[in-house]
Amino acid sequence: MNKETTILWLLVVASFVGVIDSAYIGLTSLSDTLIPCGLTLGCDEVLSSPYSHLGNVSISWIGLLFYLSIASNSIFGLSGFRKAFKITLAASALAFLITLYLLYIQILVLQAFCDYCLLSAFLVILILGLQLKLYFWEKTELSS
Amino acid sequence: MPKNTSPTGNRSRDRKRSKKKSPSILTPVFLIIFFVVSAVGVALYLKYSKPGGVGNQTPSINNSSNIASVLSTNGWTKGNGAAKAVLVEFGDFQCGACATAQLRISKITEQYGSRLKVVFKQYPMQRIHRNAMIAAQAAEAAGQQFKFWEMHDLLFERQNRWAQVPDAHTIFLKYASELGLDLARFKRDIWDSKIKEKIYRDVMEGQIAQVQSVPAFFLNGKPLRNARDDAEFENLILEGIQSIQ
Numbered sequence: 451m452n453k454e455t456t457i458l459w460l461l462v463v464a465s466f467v468g469v470i471d472s473a474y475i476g477l478t479s480l481s482d483t484l485i486p487c488g489l490t491l492g493c494d495e496v497l498s499s500p501y502s503h504l505g506n507v508s509i510s511w512i513g514l515l516f517y518l519s520i521a522s523n524s525i526f527g528l529s530g531f532r533k534a535f536k537i538t539l540a541a542s543a544l545a546f547l548i549t550l551y552l553l554y555i556q557i558l559v560l561q562a563f564c565d566y567c568l569l570s571a572f573l574v575i576l577i578l579g580l581q582l583k584l585y586f587w588e589k590t591e592l593s594s
Numbered sequence: 595m596p597k598n599t600s601p602t603g604n605r606s607r608d609r610k611r612s613k614k615k616s617p618s619i620l621t622p623v624f625l626i627i628f629f630v631v632s633a634v635g636v637a638l639y640l641k642y643s644k645p646g647g648v649g650n651q652t653p654s655i656n657n658s659s660n661i662a663s664v665l666s667t668n669g670w671t672k673g674n675g676a677a678k679a680v681l682v683e684f685g686d687f688q689c690g691a692c693a694t695a696q697l698r699i700s701k702i703t704e705q706y707g708s709r710l711k712v713v714f715k716q717y718p719m720q721r722i723h724r725n726a727m728i729a730a731q732a733a734e735a736a737g738q739q740f741k742f743w744e745m746h747d748l749l750f751e752r753q754n755r756w757a758q759v760p761d762a763h764t765i766f767l768k769y770a771s772e773l774g775l776d777l778a779r780f781k782r783d784i785w786d787s788k789i790k791e792k793i794y795r796d797v798m799e800g801q802i803a804q805v806q807s808v809p810a811f812f813l814n815g816k817p818l819r820n821a822r823d824d825a826e827f828e829n830l831i832l833e834g835i836q837s838i839q
Contacts, residue, residue, distance in 0.1 A: 466633050473637035479721075492790075498720040522626050529622040561787075 454527075457584045461524040461577060468517035468573045472510040475566050479508035492562025501555045513570060516545050520577055539585060542578040549574045665803055665815055669796065670714045670742045673707040679835040681818075682713045684800045684810040687730060687749045688723035688757050695809040696750040698827050705828075709835050714746065716796040717808050725762040728784070730793050732766035735783035739775045748773070814838055 475497060496502060502509055523538045549571045556563050667680050683699065685692040703712055716734070718726035729749050736745030748769050749756075756762045763784060770780040783789060803812065811818035813834040821827035 462629070466629065469630070469633035470637045470640070473634050474640050477637060477641045492794075518630065521629055522622075525625045525629065526622045529618075529625070531619070531622065562790075 453587060454584065457580050457587075458524045458527045461580050462521055462528070464573050464576050464580070465517040465521035465524065468570065468577075469514060469521065471566055471569050471573070472513035472517060475510035476508050476514060479503075479510065489565050490563040490568070492556075492560065493564040493566065496556060496560055496562050496564035496567055499555075499560055501552070501559070513545075516541060517573075535581075535585075539581050542574070542581050545574045546578045665812055666799065667711065667713050670737060670746070671711055672714075672743060673703050673710045673712045675711055677709055677711040678814075678838045679709060680711045680713060680814060681831065681834070682715060682812040684715050684717035684796070684803075684805045684808055686716075686718050686723060686726045686808045687733065687746075688726040688753065689719065689808050690753070692809045693750040693753050695811075696747070698824055700747075701824065702828060702831050706831065706835060710831065714742075715799065716793045717800045717805060717810070718793065718797070719808060723757070725757060725759070727793070728763050728766070729756070731784050731789055732763065732769070734789040734792060735780050735786070736770060736773065736775060738783045738789075739779065741773050741775060744773050745769060 479497065479502075497508075504512070519538055519541060523534050526532070527535070552567060553571055556567065665682055667682065669682075681699075681702075683695070685695070699712060702710070716730045718730045720727050733742055733745045733749060736742055749766075752769075756765045759765065766784070767777065767781065770777055800810065803810075803817075813831065814837070816834075818830055818834075821830055
């Protein structure tokens with residue numbers, strides 16, 4: 451397995467976890483039940499705050515679309531199609547900025563943390579890192 | 595002219611070759627469908643499976659002995675602390691049914707307080723009650739100054755005055771002042787992370803006991819079924835008291 455394939459598979463795995471995470475939060479937002487928190491104590495506080503919604507829609511659904519786009523692009527990449535790589539790289543950069551904002555909200559505004567949000571933040575950073583690595587690797591491969 | 599050198603033969607061979615080289619779009623499409631179905635399937639499983647996950651022995655609402663073992667009788671208590679009969683309530687200060695139940699509990703405590711220990715545990719349903727958490731924090735902060743039950747009663751009594759306001763904590767400061775609490779300490783305690791942790795511990799306990807709605811009552815570790823009226827509620831409590839003595 452070459453470097454490109456390895457990175458693409460890692461992107462598929464990371465976005466798979468991301469889809470589960472965001473779909474779980476999204477589904478929970480549709481019901482009135484409390485969300486169980488494992489490592490932190492503030493899941494319900496964070497996920498019921500106004501920052502977690504755009505209007506009445508949980509922002510986790512936007513996260514779900516992001517992870518699906520990364521997964522689709524990586525799967526197409528593994529199959530030999532590489533059309534939208536730059537678009538998903540831009541989406542990852544935007545997701546990274548949103549993640550920074552949401553981390554700021556958790557640390558300084560709400561002073562509460564949620565496992566699922568921290569996992570998502572980690573995944574976004576990982577995905578951006580992997581995409582940048584792939585981008586620069588391809589650039590050097592093409593120039594050499 | 596040999597067959598394989600004809601222009602049409604070359605074209606069809608080229609087409610076959612180019613077909614072999616270009617990747618099929620169907621494979622990634624099927625992979626993506628598989629990806630979405632399995633990821634959403636896992637999310638649905640996590641959402642609707644019982645807390646604790648697969649393979650864990652989680653208490654079922656039908657398995658009362660298991661609930662008794664996970665439910666602690668620690669918390670805010672009233673009645674007779676040494677009584678064998680214990681009534682645990684998981685409540686939310688912003689829930690209307692909890693405010694109604696509060697009247698029943700007061701009546702029961704007055705009548706059977708010497709034979710019954712009543713325990714209140716926090717279960718703020720933040721997703722539907724915007725001020726439930728801050729109300730729970732206010733009651734806990736009052737508790738730090740030994741006035742939990744006084745604040746508890748006041749919060750339920752005046753629920754409609756603070757339930758929908760944007761800054762309920764300023765109203766709670768007035769209540770604290772009415773109760774003669776040290777306001778500087780109350781203001782500090784209401785945001786104390788230890789208080790929030792205590793509330794979340796109660797919520798976790800409720801989740802383990804499979805609390806689905808509030809108020810949820812457990813008598814001697816067994817879930818108490820919904821009573822239609824005050825008389826039925828009193829009978830259920832009385833039965834519980836008599837069965838354990």
